[in-house]
Amino acid sequence: xxxxxxxxxxxxxxxxxxxxxxxxxxxxxxxxxxxxxxxxxxxxxxxxxxxxxxxxxxxxxxxxxxxxxxxxxxxxxxxxxxxxxxxxxxxxxxxxxxxxxxxxxxxxxxxxxxxxxxxxxxxxxxxxxxxxxxxxxxxxxxxxxxxxxxxxxxxxxxxxxxxxxxxxxxxxxxxxxxxxxxxxxxxxxxxxxxxxxxxxxxxxxxxxxxxxxxxxxxxxxxxxxxxxxxxxxxxxxxxxxxxxxxxxxxxxxxxxxxxxxxxxxxxxxxxxxxxxxxxxxxxxxxxxxxxxxxxxxxxxxxxxxxxxxxxx
Ligand code: PBG
Numbered sequence: 001x002x003x004x005x006x007x008x009x010x011x012x013x014x015x016x017x018x019x020x021x022x023x024x025x026x027x028x029x030x031x032x033x034x035x036x037x038x039x040x041x042x043x044x045x046x047x048x049x050x051x052x053x054x055x056x057x058x059x060x061x062x063x064x065x066x067x068x069x070x071x072x073x074x075x076x077x078x079x080x081x082x083x084x085x086x087x088x089x090x091x092x093x094x095x096x097x098x099x100x101x102x103x104x105x106x107x108x109x110x111x112x113x114x115x116x117x118x119x120x121x122x123x124x125x126x127x128x129x130x131x132x133x134x135x136x137x138x139x140x141x142x143x144x145x146x147x148x149x150x151x152x153x154x155x156x157x158x159x160x161x162x163x164x165x166x167x168x169x170x171x172x173x174x175x176x177x178x179x180x181x182x183x184x185x186x187x188x189x190x191x192x193x194x195x196x197x198x199x200x201x202x203x204x205x206x207x208x209x210x211x212x213x214x215x216x217x218x219x220x221x222x223x224x225x226x227x228x229x230x231x232x233x234x235x236x237x238x239x240x241x242x243x244x245x246x247x248x249x250x251x252x253x254x255x256x257x258x259x260x261x262x263x264x265x266x267x268x269x270x271x272x273x274x275x276x277x278x279x280x281x282x283x284x285x286x287x288x289x290x291x292x293x294x295x296x297x298x299x300x301x302x303x304x305x306x307x308x309x310x311x312x
Contacts, residue, residue, distance in 0.1 A: 004291070008309065012053050012297055013053070013056065013057055014300075015057050016041055016045060017194055018035060018061070019036075019037070022039075023037060029193035030191075032304075041084060048306070056097060058081060059105070059195060061197075069114065071107045071133065077143065082141065083144075097145065097148075098146070101138050102152045103130065109199065109200050110198055111125060113125040128157075131157055134155065134158050134162060135165035150176075150178070150233070151179060152235075160227035177256060178233065179235055181233070181240070183240065185260065187260045188236075188260055190265050217247055221251050230254075231255070234257045236258060237260070238288070239263075241288060242292075244257050254296065255295055257289050258298040267281050282301045282304070
């Protein structure tokens with residue numbers, strides 16, 4: 001009766017991995033998580049939706065032969081993601097389909113942006129060239145029926161550019177969930193293994209945020225709000241609860257938090273070793289993220305947590 005924060009399946013967004021193969025592949029770096037075929041993806045999303053989960057977010061593993069330095073495949077209307085969006089919306093019209101906007105799965109360099117190398121091998125991420133391609137990617141997903149596009153690339157000015165590109169093409173109704181405060185985190189390791197999307201060289205510290213920074217998250221919040229974001233995200237979640245709370249106080253927009261692959265893996269592996277009670281720690285960590293101020297939580301526990309909550 002006096003509990004202030006209670007979890008509900010509608011708080012969760014389920015991240016789903018997919019690939020071109022007809023077989024489903026368990027992801028070894030993320031126990032309990034699978035890379036799905038298109039057909040299984042539709043089934044899995046349907047099961048999650050039936051448990052009360054309103055939304056999924058899609059992450060593709062792209063064949064090496066389709067990766068390139070100016071990743072054209074990321075806006076191919078016949079590509080894996082547009083086909084997945086169409087299949088999901090046809091099978092589950094009330095499911096909210098969110099797509100990731102970033103170049104890394106398609107980029108032969110493995111970075112979220114376009115890379116230039118100088119004569120000394122020094123590497124620069126080309127912000128504005130990248131933003132133009134991100135707009136094409138967002139349009140491609142909107143055309144296929146995506147409800148929300150979620151730029152995770154951290155380029156400057158991309159929210160305003162994507163908003164304008166969507167509006168100009170008649171997609172005023174497609175929302176933007178911006179990765180507002182996305183930190184350069186070692187907790188993404190297992191995810192990059194799952195998609196084979198780790199940077200070939202260099203790191204993401206020139207565009208993702210410094211874990212020591214908190215005021216910068218406020219600045220990014222104000223910028224994304226002014227640029228027209230509909231929802232803001234903090235990522236990772238558990239080690240950044242203060243940032244979730246600070247973003248929550250700074251904006252009136254809905255706030256999402258992403259419990260990332262490394263956070264999931266820590267709890268999963270400790271539970272597998274018999275050291276922690278999986279259900280208890282998973283629900284406690286998700287409660288903490290919601291208590292800090294997140295309206296929505298992207299979590300690999302989404303389906304299982306919805307089942308646990310139904311058990312009571
Ligand atoms: C890349 C992207 C990443 C994640 C989501 N989108 C990895 C990265 O920035 O390198 C990480 C998610 C996770 O670790 O669960 N655009």
